[in-house]
Amino acid sequence: MRRDRWSLSWRIWLAETRGWGRNIRFAVNRGLALVLTGYVEGDVIRHTEIFALLRALDLPVSHTVTVLDQMGIFEDDSQPSFERWLAERLEGLAPGIRSEAERWTRVLRDGGPRSLPRREGTVWLYLNRVRPALLEWSNPYDHLREVTRDDVLNYIKTLHGHQRHDQLVALRSLFTWAKRSGLIFRNPTSRIKVGQYEYAVLQPLAPEQVDRSVAAATTPATRLILALAAVHAARVAQIANLMLDDLDIGNRRLTIAGRVRPLDDLTLKLLLDWLEHRRSRWPNTANLHLLINNQTATKTSRASNHWISASMRGQDAILERLRVDRQLEEALTHGPDPLHLAEVFGLDEKTAMRYADSARALLKQGAEQQLR
Template sequence: MARFPKGYVKPTDSCDGCLAWGIFSGRLCPTCYMFGRGHDSAACTGCRRVQPLKWNYCRLCWCQARLSAKAVVGQPADEKDVRDRLAAVRHHQLFFVGMHYRRRPTPAARTRGGRRGAPRKPPPAPAWRPDPGWRQLPLFTQIPRDYSRLALADADLASPWLGWAKYLAHRLAETRGWGRNIRFAVNRGLALVLTGYVEGDVIRHTEVFAPLRALDLPVGHTVTVLEEMGIFEDDSEPSFERWIAERLEGLAPGIRSEAERWTRVLRDGGPRSLPRREGTVWLYLNRVRPALLEWSNPYDHLREVTRDDVLTYIKTLHSHQRHDQLVALRSLFTWAKRNGLIFRNPTSRIKVGQYEYAVLQPLVPGQVDRSVAAATTPATRLILALAAVHAARVAQIANLMLDDVDLGNLRLTIAGRVRPLDGLTRKLLLDWLEHRRRRWPNTANLHLLINNQTATKTSRASNHWISAAMRGQDATLERLRVDRQLEEALTHGPDPLHLAEVFGLDEKTAMRYADSARALLEQAAETDPAS
């Protein structure tokens, strides 16, 4: 299905399947899209078009046959009568999207959780872990099971393990606010993976991921139930392992081995080093990789790299690239010297130098106005206020919990620091909380900002989703945060202690904002004709 940029509204178009005219996303209307998922494509017997077929006829021919049957009997006909008239279709009456839906009378009341006028399906009966009793131990336990050969039609619906799984799935759905579609899909996925299950079997992630994805079944929710049952093993390869293998590709074997050990110590820590954040590990390895690639041609180990090699390499670098790569190289060789991998540290006594930061510039009103205009939903407006008013980082916004908001005392806790809640942020908070209550009334996610993906889970929203609305704008969330802190320094004076107290900045960052504010104030005083 085609992807359109954010804010794009697809014009009215005709469906490629039934030729119906209307407003819908992609090439097909919703009915033809679902029709195509359940039927194979071939040449239609009636119109000769290559389309998904049911009884050798496409959906357009079915709609025409249904229309002809209704014109004869005066009311909607059953499927058998419509099927008998398929061979007589010689023309097609075009229609609008949704015209062939049968209109149902609106009932006086709607039962919660079910269709209009239909009673709610009773919950599954309470079930517990089946008693294994006597069983034959498996001869081979490491042979992977091929779930792709199973079909939903062959599922063992009478399995006691499936009954227990459905009961657990119902409890999780009630506590986490899973919708009707998710519950139905999870039950289908459980029926597939638990068919033939016996006590002692282990269901692995690599075995069920592809079959469930092929059937458009939710892997994450199904895995949650299997973990609750205690029969699931996550044997998927972590993303960090794939990343480090890709980054170390092309290095000499000895240099690769030493660089890998250093990277893992950075991430996991060691006897005399604390673990770093994963983002810091990525930056350090990415910064030393160009130098290691260059040294992998003449050398096989880090102990062969000399001081002249380091000086020759850093001469090709300038500004922040020289500073950043030299800092990462010093970290690598200091670790190697401490662990006896090299005889001498080639980066010792090479001055990194003080990095000269440019003067921070405030945003102009037009840039801020365009970002405000791009915030069109309650969530994006609140995110914009948190960055522009409270100088919150993207990760801090994503980690906000409902308990961090104290509307009664007009306080907001961001990253452990209590801040006063202004009138604008309070109004946007109330708007978002009301939208959240109406949109996801049964969610169990305690994070303040949630979306369709996280409403049925307990994890936070991604940084990508938080910053998506402002992406492409001049005033991004990061620039709005910087502008707020710079505005504080310009308004209350370039005092780093005040900035550190208000925003919780470290001393170096606070001094940077104070220096930029001082330079801007001096520049304004020099250019002011009245001074």
């Protein structure tokens, strides 16, 4: 690695392309001075070697790592968050059950010869749902093959409603995989009916609940976030993942999760207000995500789900309820047609039918009340 790559002018160029301010550039230079002390050609600087040092001095780890990575001398040997979470969730299980549950969890995440990989959020849910049962069975047993049908029946007797449904679905996934992999002789969950989970009728938000959330949105970012949830039924993660390229102001279109939506007057105004604020607040940012903040303006990563939803936290009409309310409103206004809902919002069949069923029940209740 030639030393001219480390020159001040090169670092200034990198800082400018990333939109780093004076304070960040100063802190990164301090961090580089520390971690490059004693560096010789051919050395590799590892994450575990510098993380504690930089954190102790309150120096920016991610920005320093960006420079080291650009220089080609960085190796990320940090433990992925999934690995930390997995080790924590498997804690307390009998060794044999722990090993089998770990293999199943990895197959869920990575896929296998006869299974597609699941989303990481789904993997978390499944392991979290089977963990209480596995902890209970880890006292008398060492392996999944020792768990009997009676053990499963006795365990699910203590569960009700969606809790019983969700845990039994996850347990069936685990034992079906174990049987297919030759780890157990028979599946103890076979012929145990999961049953149809009865969802409650979705209820619309009251006008005063929505009004309080609108009053809580006091910045250009939060007003836009609220509109994306309440008008376009966008999920928190979808809002965080929006890019500047998803906007087509000239043709009044916005692409959310791959679906093109027309821009109404309100959302268009809030978008233009936010873009003007974004330009004046962070004129040199290199982050191409639509919504950025003080932390992400100097990076290229998206804002966290926590930051996106923070302004509505504590309100009755949080972003998720606003999203649900928008879809329910569509079903009530245009009729409980699941095909229409699936087309407008990109819903899967079951979800669209749930909204349609709720709208049908609410319309029936309203008609009955008028007759009285």
